[in-house]
Amino acid sequence: MRVLIVGATGFVGSRLVEALLEADHEVVAFSRSANSAEFPDGVEPFEGDLGDPQTLEGLCEGVDAAYYLIHSLTAENFAELDRTYARRFRERxxxxxxxxxxxxxxxxxxxxxxxxxxxxxxxxxxxxxxGEFDLTVLRAAIIIGTDSTSFRIVDDLTDRLPVMTVPKWVRTPCQPVAADDAITYLVDVLDAEATRGGTYDIGAPSVWSYQSLLRQTADAKGKRVLIVPVPVMSPELSSYWLRLTTDVQYAIARPLVESMRHPVTVDPERDLQNVIPIDRTPVERAIDRALTG
Ligand SMILES: NC(=O)c1ccc[n+]([C@@H]2O[C@H](COP(=O)([O-])OP(=O)(O)OC[C@H]3O[C@@H](n4cnc5c(N)ncnc54)[C@H](OP(=O)(O)O)[C@@H]3O)[C@@H](O)[C@H]2O)c1
Structure with missing residues (x-):
């Protein structure tokens, strides 16, 4: 198949480029920096900006399937931009x-x-x-991998202080997924006809909390941390805390951390494992792999 990756230079996209090539697909790699990116041989770069319609001429021509991996979290008005970009892509x-x-x-x-x-x-x-295509939606919580923005927040936190005062969301249940597993699922849905038009959750074999993820990440680095959840943290203190605890750009970290108030676990009825069973990576191993690059 000739497959377009919209967002091919990002954390997920760059891994997906390699996996699709290995699965014998032709790959067209789109992003604002596609021409300067180092893609493997055979990949066709397509540089353009979803914010500039003139750069999108011919974007989807001759394409059988496309992956949409765009977010605009660095911008204040990310919701408006992401709505506009998705419409532009849908039309093309x-x-x-x-x-x-x-x-x-x-x-x-x-x-x-x-x-x-x-x-x-x-x-x-x-x-x-x-759109006039069959859409398959895969929903993930934190994807654990080197360079994953959400995992970098967890990683940075464990580097900062031996005693961590953290917002109480640290006890929220979450079910991350290993980057390798997310990529396997993404590639495999193309061959799974049953997933046309479906919406699925993907996750690791077990449910964690942000607290246990922090502990596991600290343990993997041989660090001891004492985690002290604070019942109430004002918005001011919360943003101050975030600026202190991660190098991830504040504009991206803030909306991601806001989302950590909510439990993010796989709904058993929507679990992609029911349709595409894979040998899922335990979170402990995913963290080790992410830390060793
Ligand atoms: N990482 C996670 O933990 C996680 C968890 C759950 C869901 N997801 C979802 O997975 C998807 C990919 O996430 P990611 O972590 O791979 O993000 P990422 O590393 O930030 O990659 C985003 C990609 O989009 C491209 N892009 C952004 N704005 C663009 C524009 N205006 N025009 C063209 N290209 C543009 C970027 O390339 P340029 O900057 O070069 O244009 C990059 O290739 C997103 O939909 C995200 O919500 C991620």
Whole structure:
């Protein structure tokens, strides 16, 4: 298949480029920095900006399937941008007759009280679902891998202080997924006809909390940390705390950390394991791999 990756230079996209090549697909790699990126031989770069329609001419031509891996979390108005970008992509993919689109979204425990970040991820799902292609949505919580923004927040936290005063969301249940497993699922849905039009959750074999993830990450680095959740943390203290505890750009870290109030676990009925069973990586191993690069 000729497969377009929209967001091919990012954390997920760059891994997906290699995995799709290994699965014998032709790959078109799109992003604003595609021409300067170092892709493996055979990859066709397509440089463009979803914010500039003139750069999108011919984007989906001759493409059988596309992965949509875009977010604009660095911008204040990320929801507006992500809505506009998804519409632009949807129009081009529909006009070019793309057969299937796969979108990697976020898991949310409670659909009634979504953080702005997760509400925006849902809105992109809804925009894409109106396209003239079969949409498959995979929803993930933290993807554990080197260079994953959300995992870097966890990693940075364990580097900062031996005693961590943290917001109480640290006890929220979460079910991360290993980067390798997320990529395997993403590649495998292309061959799984049953996943056309479906929405699935993906996750590790067990449920964790941010607290246990922090502990496991600290242990893997041979560090001792004492985690002290504070029942109430004012927005001011919370943002001060975040600036102190991670090198991840504040504009990205803030909406991600806001989302950590919500449990993010796999809904057993929506678990992609039911359709595509894979040998899932335990979180402990995923953390070790992410830390050793
Ligand atoms: N990482 C996680 O833990 C995680 C968890 C759950 C879901 N997800 C979802 O997975 C998807 C990919 O995440 P990621 O972590 O791989 O993100 P990422 O590393 O930030 O990659 C984003 C990609 O989008 C491209 N991009 C951004 N704005 C663009 C624009 N205006 N025009 C063209 N390309 C643009 C970026 O390349 P340029 O900057 O070069 O343009 C990059 O290739 C997102 O939908 C995210 O919500 C991620």
């Amino acid at each position: 993919a529909s006009a070019a007759g793309v057969d299937r689109v796969v979108y990697l979204s976020g898991i949310s425990g409670d659909e009634r009280d979504l953080s702005p970040h997760l509400a925006s991820r849902r809105e992109v799902e809804s925009v894409l679902s109106a």
